Amino acid sequence: MTKTWTGWGAGADQPQQHYLVEPRHLGGGGDLRFVAEYLRASGWKDISRTGGPIVFDSPDRTVRVGFDPTAMPDGWTISGQAVGQQPAWHATFTTAVPVEIVAGFTDTLTKPRSAHAPNVWAPLEENGWETSQVKEHFTAVSPDRNAWLQFHQDAPGQAHWWAGARTEHGRSWDAVFTPTTPMHLIQGFSAALSDPTPLLRPRGSVPGTKWIRTTSVSVRPSELGSWQQARITAARAATWARNSWAANRPRQHTPAAGPYTAAGTTKTRR
Template sequence: MNHERFYSRVNGPTLHRVNAVRWLDEVSPRHLAGGGDPRHVTEHLLASGWSNHSVVGFPHVLLESPDHHLHLTLEPEPDERSTWWRIHPAEDRAWVAQFGGNTPAEVIAGFTDALTSTTPQHPTADLWRLAASRGWATRRAGRERAALSPDETAVLARVSSLSETPRWRWDVEVSIPLSDTRRLWVWGASIEEAAPAAALAGFVDALTDPTPLLRAEGQTTGHTFGFLNSLRSTVTPEQHRLLHLQRLQATERLGPPEQSPATPPPPQGSPRHRRRR
């Protein structure tokens, strides 16, 4: 049965069918824009050659990189504080990147789009300079460091685990004030510093970018009312859909990255791996 017959978010609002969406809003700051459409991440990875291992009938997404070295899992949870997105190496779990459900897909894409990047490593200091240049106020506490967003609703911090051999990670906490002493959690993220440097830099770049994000009516979270700036966009839902398709087509033209020479070829006679969509 064709899914387009169903009244479902899978049919829109902007990526596959326009449906009844009349307009889009440009919302900022982007870290309060809500999760948006996860296909901004997943369809781009599929266009980049990642394979789909999701189980039919179960509400999750399981993707594997073309070289079989990386896994992405998207598993929605009822609790907003829970981790929805996980990206990590397939075998040794040397690092993990985790994102909550209200993390904007465009910010997660800053990380995933750069996973196969060959861009030279960015020194940590460059990331703090990038955040500061965009109005994020930096502060130190010993070896740890943090940056506060201009609206003071998001904190980006570099912290270490409490262990004999500490592991450094980059944490994000987004919350809005309810009173002088209480705050309402919106979303959180954590990326271990052993993750690919280009991907970490892509995430920080996407997080601190002051450019508004496009959202349809009802896509933003209700508890950010009063903290989110919204302006009717001149971009139509159809134009937004076409921009998304152009992004996928550009990725498909580039093709997946070349297979690493360190990866042994499959044994003779083994079944071929088929990419599933």
Template sequence: MPPSPETVEVEYITPRHLAGGGDPAWITVPLHRACGWSHGDDPLMPRVILTSPDQKAQLRLDPAPDGQWWTLHHAPDRGRLAWYASFGAHTPVEIIAGFVDALTDPRPTRGKEADPYGPLRQAGWGPAPTENGLASPDATAYVQRPVGQETGPWVATATLSASRPVWQARFDEHTPPHLIAAFTAALAAPTPAIRTAPGRLPTRDPNRITRTEANVPVDLIAFALENRIRTLAARRSAHLAAPSTPRRPPAHPGRTR
């Protein structure tokens, strides 16, 4: 049945890592409107550049469909060397959001030395058959580090076969582990990705993906981004409004009551 004027046809795609890139606005608009990132404006270049309020992080979105479309560079900070992360054009924005939302979270972070493999093991990922690291149960995604190295860059790959990679995400060795863990948690999440343009899927093979069609209210789709922006903006506002812990006055040695 064709959608009514009040509904739009969407597809719920699992696994989400094979759902295609999605709308870049899911990342760029909240960064600007909810997290205070400034954006450059170069009408002669088809790219987006966003810079964090503290000027330490810069996200570049370059339309290179077969390359690393998203690249984030971060300056040295609090004893950590400069680092970068990048994501291929077909990396679902819902998965990138896990990383970016953790990066912009203003609250104190616990477990900064988190294990990026942890969320994958909890989701049932097992040892990759031919490479070190972990592979998804359906063998269409894996996360790994260089063979025999406990330190080094991390690479996440979604693939339809050994010769058909769909996208890669790359994190250099200095990327904070809790941010990579936030990415792997989003990667392994069972929640379907919603697509309103399902023709852009990297595959329609029913042995690889599950597609569920539905007609949903237009408002549900139209306001999803606004709801995301409000949630992230409220998180930032709550942090800015929180009273700081008052400092205790210095002790005066030799004085007694």
């Protein structure tokens, strides 16, 4: 029998069985640290209590991200305060929303806004989701037709964003955004939602549904740690670059920023 040399410290770094799961919207919740450690590395303040919910505040204290499996609804709650002409907003993700998809939203919170107008539907269409419009209602459905993102506007001021997924056992998860949620955040979510890249899950954490495809892979703890560390390092580097630029830029009068494009407008769909 041929043995594969695994290097020094092999006893603590034996390959472990994991699975690549697709489609990702049915990959299960995953490791909460995927979201939490990125926020910490991006300069967000961890105000969580031992044994209690996860809670992070943005550096300017205008946004709070929390995870509480005992709340109603259970899972992630993200709230933004009213700032200038941007009204307060709120988003929720139930516990089975994959953390990689939640991170599409929360990672975007840590980054500067793009100068380009956000388009929630563009990533979905680019990744093969089917989009449709009926009056003021917009819907995108995944290729397997088991996940969706919808925007419904029944009347001016009466609109909502809603995403979800299902298996043969029924509804798997829900994500809801108030119509005031900044569009670039929802676009970050839609990009992560429709990303065709499979999710990596350890043995014992693969959802019990026949509607997923799995590929068994062997992963060393050191490899997994390196991948996780690369994500954290990228967040720290981006945070350092932003802070360095802000500290060194010349002080000058800045005109008031224009309002965010309302999440409920249909002008952003192209």
